Amino acid sequence: MTGIVLAAGLGKRMKSNLPKVSHLILDRPMVNWVVRSLKEAGVQRIVVVTGYRAELVEEVLDRDVLTVRQLEQLGTGHAVMMAKEFLDDEDIIVIAGDEPLIKASTLKEMIGKRRDKGLDVLFLTMVPPDPSGYGRIVKKDGRVLIVEDKDTNEEERKIREVNTGIYSFSGSFIREAIEKLQNNNSQHEYYLTDTVGMASRADTMIIDDPEEVLGINNRQQLCQVSKIAQKRINNALMDCGVTIVDPDTTYIGPEVKIGIDTVIEPMTFIYGSVTIGASCVIGPMSRVFDSTIEDDVQIIRSEVSQAHVKTGARVGPFSRLRPGAVVMEEAHVGNYVELKKSTLGRRSKAQHLTYLGDTTVGEDANIGAGTITCNYDGKNKYKTVIGDKAFIGSNSSLVAPVEIGEAAVTAAGSAITEDVPPFSLAIGRARQINKEDKYRKNREDND
Ligand code: UD1
Numbered sequence: 115m116t117g118i119v120l121a122a123g124l125g126k127r128m129k130s131n132l133p134k135v136s137h138l139i140l141d142r143p144m145v146n147w148v149v150r151s152l153k154e155a156g157v158q159r160i161v162v163v164t165g166y167r168a169e170l171v172e173e174v175l176d177r178d179v180l181t182v183r184q185l186e187q188l189g190t191g192h193a194v195m196m197a198k199e200f201l202d203d204e205d206i207i208v209i210a211g212d213e214p215l216i217k218a219s220t221l222k223e224m225i226g227k228r229r230d231k232g233l234d235v236l237f238l239t240m241v242p243p244d245p246s247g248y249g250r251i252v253k254k255d256g257r258v259l260i261v262e263d264k265d266t267n268e269e270e271r272k273i274r275e276v277n278t279g280i281y282s283f284s285g286s287f288i289r290e291a292i293e294k295l296q297n298n299n300s301q302h303e304y305y306l307t308d309t310v311g312m313a314s315r316a317d318t319m320i321i322d323d324p325e326e327v328l329g330i331n332n333r334q335q336l337c338q339v340s341k342i343a344q345k346r347i348n349n350a351l352m353d354c355g356v357t358i359v360d361p362d363t364t365y366i367g368p369e370v371k372i373g374i375d376t377v378i379e380p381m382t383f384i385y386g387s388v389t390i391g392a393s394c395v396i397g398p399m400s401r402v403f404d405s406t407i408e409d410d411v412q413i414i415r416s417e418v419s420q421a422h423v424k425t426g427a428r429v430g431p432f433s434r435l436r437p438g439a440v441v442m443e444e445a446h447v448g449n450y451v452e453l454k455k456s457t458l459g460r461r462s463k464a465q466h467l468t469y470l471g472d473t474t475v476g477e478d479a480n481i482g483a484g485t486i487t488c489n490y491d492g493k494n495k496y497k498t499v500i501g502d503k504a505f506i507g508s509n510s511s512l513v514a515p516v517e518i519g520e521a522a523v524t525a526a527g528s529a530i531t532e533d534v535p536p537f538s539l540a541i542g543r544a545r546q547i548n549k550e551d552k553y554r555k556n557r558e559d560n561d
C-alpha cells in the first residue's frame with residue numbers, strides 16, 4: 115500500500131517564507147501529522163510530493179518517507195504524476211498535506227470499503243453548510259463526477275456534498291487514469307479530481323466528523339486546527355488518569371506518555387519524546403522537551419530539555435535542566451540552578467543559584483548557594499567530580515578539572531583550583547584582616 119501526500123503548494127495565504135506544510139501544529143510540522151495517520155492506518159510506503167522550497171519540507175520528514183519533487187505546480191493530478199513510479203497494483207491513498215486532523219481509523223475504513231466493494235476509487239466527502247470553494251460531487255446514472263468550484267454551473271453550485279481531497283484508489287486504475295488527464299479547465303491545471311469521472315466504479319464516503327478534514331490555508335486556521343489537536347491529546351490523557359488543571363493552557367505533543375495521578379498544572383508545554391511517570395506534578399509554567407521523568411517527581415516553573423529526572427526528585431522553581439542533566443532519586447534542584455551534562459546524586463541538593471556543568475555529584479552531597487563549576491576556559495570543557503557527602507560552601511568556584519573527595523568541605527567563598535582529598539577542609543580565599551579604628555576618625559568627623 116502506498117500513500118501519496120500532496121505538499122508542493124506554497125500556501126500563499128499563510129503569508130510566510132516557509133512552505134505551508136512545514137508550519138507546526140503543537141510540536142510537529144503539519145505534514146508529519148498526515149504522515150503519522152497514514153502510518154497508523156497501515157500504509158507502508160509514503161511518498162511526499164514537494165515543490166515550493168522542497169528542501170525545507172524534506173528536512174522535517176522521517177527518514178523512511180520518500181519524496182519526489184514537482185517543479186511546477188500544475189495541479190493536483192500533475193502532482194500525482196510526479197509519483198508515477200510508485201503507482202503499483204496495490205492500494206494508492208492520495209491525501210493533501212494540509213489536513214492534519216485526519217484520523218487513521220477513517221483512512222482504514224476508506225481502504226477497507228474500497229476493497230470490499232471492488233471500486234476503482236472511493237473518496238472522502240462532506241456536507242458543509244457552505245460548499246463554496248470546494249469541488250462538488252455530481253452523481254448521475256451510477257457514475258460520480260467532481261466539478262471544481264470554478265468550473266461549476268448554477269445548478270452544480272447548489273450541490274452540498276463536496277470533495278475533501280482524500281482518496282483511496284486501486285493502483286491499476288489510477289496508473290492509467292493519470293496518463294489521460296487534460297488541463298482544459300478554467301485554471302488550466304491537471305485536476306486529480308478528473309480521474310474520478312473516468313472510473314466505472316467510484317463512490318464517496320461521507321465523513322461523520324468534518325473537523326477531521328479541516329484544511330489549513332491561513333494562520334487563523336492553523337490556530338483553529340492546533341486547538342483541536344491540543345484538545346484531542348489532552349482529553350485522551352485525562353481519560354487515562356492524568357489530571358490537567360487547565361487544558362486550554364496546557365500544550366502536550368502527540369508522542370508524550372504520562373502515568374496516572376500525575377497533575378499537569380497550567381501554562382505548561384510538554385513536547386517531543388517525553389515519558390513522565392505516575393504521581394508527578396509538572397508545572398505551572400514549565401517546559402519539558404525530550405526527557406524522561408520517573409514517578410513522584412515535581413517540576414515547578416522550570417525548563418527541562420533532554421534530561422532524566424529520577425523517582426522522588428524535586429526540580430524548581432526556576433531551575434534549568436539542559437541536555438545531559440541527570441537528577442537522581444530524591445535529589446533536589448532548587449531556584450536559579452542550571453545543570454548541563456551533569457549528574458546530581460541520590461538525595462544530593464543544589465538549592466540556590468548554582469551552575470553545574472560537566473559535573474558528577476555523588477550521593478548526599480550539599481552544593482551551597484552560589485556554587486559555580488568553572489568548566490570552560492574559552493576553548494575546552496573540563497570535568498568536576500564531587501564525592502558522596504561532600505559539602506561545598508556557599509559561593510565556591512570550582513575550577514575544572516577538579517575533584518572534591520568524599521565528605522570533603524570547601525570554605526564559603528573559595529576558588530578551588532586543586533583537588534581536595536576526602537574528609538578535608540579546603541579554604542581557597544585570602545584570610546580576613548581587620549584594620550582596627552581605620553575609619554573611626556573619618557566617621558566621627560562626619561557626624
Ligand atoms: C482540491 C480539490 C477539490 C477539493 C479541495 C479540498 C482538485 C483539483 N481539487 O482543491 O475538489 O474540494 O481540494 O480541499 O484536486 N498541490 C500540489 N501540487 C499542485 C497543486 C496542489 O502538491 O500542483 C497540493 C497543495 O499543496 C495542497 C493540495 O495539493 O496540499 C490541494 O491543493 P489545492 O490547490 O489546495 O486544491 P484546492 O483548489 O483546494
Ligand code: CA
Binds near residue numbers: 329
Ligand atoms: Ca485547498
